[in-house]
Amino acid sequence: MSINLIAAVDKNLGLGKEGKLLLSIPEDMKLFKALTENNVVIMGRKTFDSLPSRKPLKNRINIVLSNNKNFHPEGVCTFSDKEKALEYAKSLKEDIFIIGGGEIYRQFARDAEVAFITYIDRDFGADVHFPDIFKKHEWKLESEEGPFDFEGIDYFFRKYKKISEKHS
Ligand SMILES: NC(=O)c1ccc[n+]([C@@H]2O[C@H](COP(=O)([O-])OP(=O)(O)OC[C@H]3O[C@@H](n4cnc5c(N)ncnc54)[C@H](OP(=O)(O)O)[C@@H]3O)[C@@H](O)[C@H]2O)c1
Numbered sequence: 001m002s003i004n005l006i007a008a009v010d011k012n013l014g015l016g017k018e019g020k021l022l023l024s025i026p027e028d029m030k031l032f033k034a035l036t037e038n039n040v041v042i043m044g045r046k047t048f049d050s051l052p053s054r055k056p057l058k059n060r061i062n063i064v065l066s067n068n069k070n071f072h073p074e075g076v077c078t079f080s081d082k083e084k085a086l087e088y089a090k091s092l093k094e095d096i097f098i099i100g101g102g103e104i105y106r107q108f109a110r111d112a113e114v115a116f117i118t119y120i121d122r123d124f125g126a127d128v129h130f131p132d133i134f135k136k137h138e139w140k141l142e143s144e145e146g147p148f149d150f151e152g153i154d155y156f157f158r159k160y161k162k163i164s165e166k167h168s
Contacts, residue, residue, distance in 0.1 A: 004112055005098045005105055006035060006115070007099075007116075008022070009130045010124045010126060011123050015100060015101055015105075015130050018127065019050055020050060022120070023150070028157075039061075040089045041061070042086075043062070043064055044101050046103075050101075061092060063076070063088065063089055067080050102129055113164075114159065115160040115162075116157070117158045117159075119156045120153060137163075141158060141159075
C-alpha cells in the first residue's frame with residue numbers, strides 16, 4: 001500500500017482554471033487510468049464536480065471530501081474529515097492516489113511518498129495551483145520521460161519520491 005499524489009501541472013504549478021482542467025492530453029489520461037485503476041482515489045468535492053457527468057471514476061474506490069453533510073453522490077464514499085478519509089483508505093489495503101485539486105494536494109502532501117507529475121511546459125494562467133513542495137530537499141526527482149508533444153506543447157512524465165527522514 002502506498003500513498004501517491006498524481007497531477008498534471010503547467011510551468012507555474014497551475015492545475016486548473018474556472019473549475020476545469022487546463023489541458024486534456026490523451027497519453028496523460030491513459031497513464032492516469034493505468035496507475036489509478038483498481039486502486040483508491042481521494043479527491044475534493046470541486047474536483048468531483050468537474051468529472052464528466054459528476055460520476056465516480058470507474059474501477060476505482062472513489063473517496064470525496066466535503067464539509068457538506070448532505071453530499072452523498074451515488075458510488076462515492078464521502079468524508080468531512082481528512083484523517084478519517086485517510087484511515088478508511090488505508091484500511092482498504094490498495095494503493096491510494098490523491099487526485100486533487102489544489103486544496104486536497106496541499107493537505108495530503110505530507111502523507112504521500114510518491115508524486116506522479118505530468119509537467120506541461122506552458123503557462124495557462126491557472127487559478128488553482130499545486131503546492132510548491134519539490135523545492136524542499138525531502139522530494140527527489142526519481143525519473144523523467146519526455147519531452148513528448150501534444151499539439152505543439154511539450155510535456156514530461158516525472159516521478160518524485162520523498163526521501164525518508166532517516167536517510168536525509
Ligand atoms: N491538473 C490536475 O491534475 C488536476 C487534478 C484535479 C483537479 N484539478 C483542478 O483543480 C480545480 C479544483 O481544485 P480546488 O482546490 O478548487 O478544489 P478541490 O481540492 O477539488 O475541492 C475543494 C473542496 O473539497 C472539500 N474539502 C477540502 N478539504 C476538506 C477537508 N479537510 N474536509 C472536508 N472537506 C474538504 C471542500 O468541499 P465543500 O465545499 O463541499 O465543503 C472544498 O471546497 C479544478 O479546476 C480542477 O479541474 C486539476
